[in-house]
Amino acid sequence: MLVSEAIIKCLEAEKTSVVFGVEGYNIEPVCEALKNSSIRYVPMNSEESAGHAAGGCAQMTGKPCVSVCGSGASALKMLAAVAAAYTDCVPLIAITGQVSSDVLGRDVSDEADIIGSVEPFVKHSYLVRNAQDIPRIIKEAFYIASSGRHGPVLIDIPVDIQRQDIEPEFPESVMIRGYNPIQKGNTSQVKRFAQALQKAERPLMIVGGGVFSSNACDEARALSKKLDMPAVSTAGGFSVFPYDDKRFFGCCEPSSTLTDMAIANCDVLIIVGARLWSLPVGIENKTILHIDIDPAEIGKNISADLPLVGDCKYVLSQLSDAVKQCKHASWRKYLDSHRTQPSIGEKLTEEYIFSLLSDVISENAAIVCESAGIKSHAVKSLKIKQGRFISRIGMNGSGFALPTAIGVKASCGENEDREVICICSLRSLCCSFSDMTILASENIPVKLLILKYGEASSVDIKKLSQACGIEYLKISKTEQAQEALTKFAQSGGSVLLEVDIKKQGGKE
Amino acid sequence: MKHTISVLVENHAGVLSRISGLFTRRGFNIDSLAVGVTDDPDISRITIIVTCDEHMTEQVEKQLNKLIEVLKVKTIPDEELIARELMIVKLSADAAARRDILTVAEVMEAKILDITPTTLTLQLADVPQQLERFVQLVEPYGILEIARTGTIALQKGSDTLSFRGKV
Structure with missing residues (x-):
């Protein structure tokens, strides 16, 4: 069997349903084999997009997803997406082609030291030197990417090895002696946690992206319910709690008066799967409990009074079992009294649009949101019930939103009907607008909500949408918003809605 | 520290x-x-x-x-530390200087690895502080080259850092 075919066999064994890639030098054998397989191959328009799309798919499903591309410059272009996956703990498997192993290291055409370049941004990486190792390496890569703290793994495969004929032995299990991620929390530490939580008069939980990574949303909500414990989220953990959960008090990145109030006034703060790189204010003088799967996160940015290393899913249910039901009615009432109805105003602001959007989209919609500015509005005004909010936390580069949304949509199987909405600025769209062609050509319907900030645009988005086979809608006045957003939500295919955003308090 | x-x-x-x-x-x-x-x-x-x-x-x-x-x-832990470093040093040593250098070498328990009419090459394995002292002592004679291994260390007592994992 050819190595390229063995690779596909391995991917199939890992239940890979879709791979995103860009064909290029030194990866043809793998791409050819992919096209002749049961796996759906989605050709993207840039390597970075391929990486982001696979990242989106992996983030949505919590399972590894693969991107492939060629060697040299091609592979280097994928690194930004690998780095984004690393900072956001996304189980991305990047497979890159490499020059033939007999000329490796001689600076031949299309050679770049990818293993060296990617080292700071991967959980692990492999340069395949022996064709026979392929099945083991792929098995290990999937295991490493999706166990412990999730993260990307890169596999660099010289093109001559892809063409070799081997008799592959497919391993049943993985044994990496230096890698034994912890799942369950230490029992006596769980007891101490339970005691601290039980004694708390004003407990508060902060949920981060780790709750999604370990698929522990139910467990987080259950613990909050059993202890009657208010919760806030980081940007990465936004949508762990449905917006209308009476114990949920909003996103603390960026902070609001309400989340500041909650953090400053709680007596026991339990941080679940969050690295809190931007320290919330008022975190002093309270008992801090920190749950993380990565021991290195504990004590790195915030010093915890009680640390607990383990997978949130296990640890939270261990905690739920260890605590008795209690009530914190007055503490919740106190926080409730500080809830404010966001005034959405009359202007075409982000808040206005997001607020109307929340009312028209389906309950389980996935919303991919560009980072930085727009995200901070989104986490304040989007009302997400059973849906999912996806954003990049660690790497705020432009141009990730559309390919990520493509990945999210492609991750939904045939039977899963999920509305996928991509929210980004016009500038961000311009960084990846070539991917707009994918929506129609690959039949991956995504709804684009493009915010325009009065900048002069070099592109006619209307014509661009039409050229890509995407329905075009526009809102330039408040009165048009309701109708256009309803159309946007009802559309069954790909649609682009351009909105002229007016700055809050700015001129009309 | x-x-x-x-x-x-x-x-x-x-x-x-x-x-x-x-x-x-x-x-x-x-x-x-x-x-x-x-x-x-x-x-x-x-x-x-x-x-x-x-x-x-x-x-x-x-x-x-x-x-x-x-x-x-x-x-x-510092109090449990057994640390050693190996150094090879080539000194400029004519007949006049040779005897003095050899005296220093003897006191410091350095070994003679090579001798020529104009040079002496010595080896010293000791704690890093002793290596520093030795360098100070021989510096006046003229150091031509030095190679050091970096410190290696084990812990005192019966505690070990070992790995007997399943393979």
């Missing part, structure tokens, strides 16, 4: 670059780093000396542990 960290790693190509990359990236300063294979040919021991505070040492240990190819990490 200085901390001595002993690390057992898979004896693979690329492990050392991952480790040194980690130190550079996270701003940990390495004073010394020495690598050698152990009694198990698949496992190498790296001895790293870093200057940092307690909190930083804890982060160094944790970050090292995150590398897939790192098997065990331990900071050896």
Whole structure:
């Protein structure tokens, strides 16, 4: 069997349903084999997009997803997406082609030291030197990417090895002696946690992206319910709690008066799967409990009074079992009294649009949101019930939103009907607008909500949408918003809605 | 302050670059780093000396542990430390200087590796402070070349840092 075919066999064994890639030098054998397989191959328009799309798919499903591309410059272009996956703990498997192993290291055409370049941004990486190792390496890569703290793994495969004929032995299990991620929390530490939580008069939980990574949303909500414990989220953990959960008090990145109030006034703060790189204010003088799967996160940015290393899913249910039901009615009432109805105003602001959007989209919609500015509005005004909010936390580069949304949509199987909405600025769209062609050509319907900030645009988005086979809608006045957003939500295919955003308090 | 960290790693190509990359990236300063294979040919021991505070040492240990190819990490407490470094030094030594140098070598328990009409090459294996002292003593004669291994260390007593994992 050819190595390229063995690779596909391995991917199939890992239940890979879709791979995103860009064909290029030194990866043809793998791409050819992919096209002749049961796996759906989605050709993207840039390597970075391929990486982001696979990242989106992996983030949505919590399972590894693969991107492939060629060697040299091609592979280097994928690194930004690998780095984004690393900072956001996304189980991305990047497979890159490499020059033939007999000329490796001689600076031949299309050679770049990818293993060296990617080292700071991967959980692990492999340069395949022996064709026979392929099945083991792929098995290990999937295991490493999706166990412990999730993260990307890169596999660099010289093109001559892809063409070799081997008799592959497919391993049943993985044994990496230096890698034994912890799942369950230490029992006596769980007891101490339970005691601290039980004694708390004003407990508060902060949920981060780790709750999604370990698929522990139910467990987080259950613990909050059993202890009657208010919760806030980081940007990465936004949508762990449905917006209308009476114990949920909003996103603390960026902070609001309400989340500041909650953090400053709680007596026991339990941080679940969050690295809190931007320290919330008022975190002093309270008992801090920190749950993380990565021991290195504990004590790195915030010093915890009680640390607990383990997978949130296990640890939270261990905690739920260890605590008795209690009530914190007055503490919740106190926080409730500080809830404010966001005034959405009359202007075409982000808040206005997001607020109307929340009312028209389906309950389980996935919303991919560009980072930085727009995200901070989104986490304040989007009302997400059973849906999912996806954003990049660690790497705020432009141009990730559309390919990520493509990945999210492609991750939904045939039977899963999920509305996928991509929210980004016009500038961000311009960084990846070539991917707009994918929506129609690959039949991956995504709804684009493009915010325009009065900048002069070099592109006619209307014509661009039409050229890509995407329905075009526009809102330039408040009165048009309701109708256009309803159309946007009802559309069954790909649609682009351009909105002229007016700055809050700015001129009309 | 200085901390001595002993690390057992898979004896693979690329492990050392991952480790040194980690130190550079996270701003940990390495004073010394020495690598050698152990009694198990698949496992190498790296001895790293870093200057940092307690909190930083804890982060160094944790970050090292995150590398897939790192098997065990331990900071050896100072009072338990057995540390040695090997140095080879080539001195300019004519007939007049030779006797004086040999006296210093004898006192410091350095070994003579090579002798020529104009040079003397000596070897010294000792704690790093003794190596420094030796360098001071022979410097006036003219040091032509020095090669040092970096410090290697084990812990005193019966405690060991070993890896007997399932393979």
